[in-house]
Amino acid sequence: MTGPELPAAALEPIEPRYGRDSLADIMPTALHALGVAGEPDTLGLAAELAGVRRIAVVLLDGMGWHQLPLAAGSAPTLTDLATGRLGHARPITSGFPSTTPVSLVTLGTGTAPGRHGIVGFNLHRPGTDQVLNHLRWLDEPDPADWQPVPTAFTRADAAGLAPTVVTNPLFTGTGLTESAYRGARFGPGVEADAVAAEMLSALSESRLVYGYLPDVDRAGHDFGVATEQWHRAVTDADRLVGRLVDGLPPDSALIVTADHGQLNIPPDRRIDLDRDPRLTAGVAYVAGEARVRYLHTRPGAQADVLTAWRAVLGDRAWVATREEAVASGWFGPVPESHLQRIGDVVAVCRDRWVLMASAHEPPRLGNMIAFHGSNTTAEMEIPLLIARR
Missing domain, CATH: 3.30.1360.180 (Gyrase A; domain 2)
Structure with a gap:
């Protein structure tokens, strides 16, 4: 199946906008807004985040900018955010390749892939006969050696923000999790409602809370973008975002983003x-x-x-x-x-x-x-959505 029609421009290549409008710029900008010295406001969100003392960041795996119009019928909250009715909205770019391990570490470190070294889904380990699958990375190589850049959560912890990451507990301690999130405490959250509840609870003590939901990406891979199963996953993701918007403390902001988009491949x-x-x-x-x-x-x-x-x-x-x-x-x-x-x-x-x-x-x-990873606009452009109480 080819899936829904996309504008011709969505299949054209696009360059990642590191240092001004990319996934790598979210955490430094958030830390800047929370008063962490030395962190740049590269996304230019000083006005939108003025006075904020707590920030929640949620990443919806596979929910790219060009998938948002397709999701409109199943995602009223995301639609209100994307159209600017609930706050700030614009597309930014993922890193390259536009794939989950690369993007999670790009977000978590606040640096481009070349610097942190997770430059692909599967990577050959130089000097060995091994190809490392980053989603199955349990022990070797040592995450601190393979990905040596300090994470934004380490910097947040040093600044007293007590950062929390909410994700599936099965991921705790894996090489990818340590590479992307070391420095944070972890809270359990598998499905949408649990992620929302844990994130809102964590905001009572943590000034930086991050949550992850894989459902939209998984449904796209298994069934295709814009299928019935995909729309059900989108509905769950929208419910997560809606609960966060409704439950934010008064001094908080919510940032919604993704790691990549997806394309159905015939x-x-x-x-x-x-x-x-x-x-x-x-x-x-x-x-x-x-x-x-x-x-x-x-x-x-x-x-x-x-x-x-x-x-x-x-x-x-x-x-x-x-x-x-x-x-x-x-x-x-x-x-x-x-x-x-x-x-x-x-x-x-x-x-x-x-x-x-x-x-x-x-x-x-x-x-x-559905697949992703390449440099088309449909895969590389992701949402930057901001809501405040």
Whole structure:
């Protein structure tokens, strides 16, 4: 299924707006509003957050800016926020790739992906034969080594804000959670009502509270954007936001955002790289994900892999060297210590194409309907919605 129609511009590439209008700028701006020295107001929200002593931030996984109009019939509160009737609203960008592990750490650290080093969903660990799936990261590598940047929650805790993160308790202690949220205390919240209740309770003691809800993203992957199941997940997300808006203490503000949008991918737009010998020749490790592939090549094979992938994929993907991808600015500045995590060859899907890897990844991925990760506007633009009592 191709799903709902989108404006042609939604399928055009967009650059992340680090340092002025991106997911990386939310936490520094929030800390600035709460009086933390040295934190910049890069989002320019001084007027909207003036006088605020407590801030709640909620991230709705998969609820991109271009999905909000599709959700209107199931999300009255989000619609009122997005149209400005309840407060400030505008699109900002995610980081790149536009995928959950990258975005959660980008939000949590307040830095671009190149700096924090979580530059993909799956990353090859240099010097090993391992490809790390960040959602299944339990112990090795040490999160403090793999992601060395102090989080915004660490900075908030040092400033006496007693930050709280509300998320599924199954995530507590994982490598991704430690990379994104270390420095915070944790509160349990799995479904929408529990997340709302725990966030509102935490605001009595914490001046910075963050909550996460994965339902919209999961429904999009499994059933597709704008399906009945997706709308049910949107209704739950809207109920969470509505409860937060209604329950905010008088000196508080709510910031609603997302980690990425989603695109439904039809069956005839799926290329399985593991079934085409032209695409596997010279490749030692396949990483990234279906919309952005990182190819780590065998010694001396980079040029041949680059040529073959460009010839086979044509205008269905932008295929570049690591150096070209870094120079594009998509990741922000990338220190030497993180460069090798990006493939020798990078393939970024255009339009509604995906690059499956059936021999490298679980079969479930082949059954997914909606995907994300690339640099189209539909995937990269996310909401910045602000409400105050």
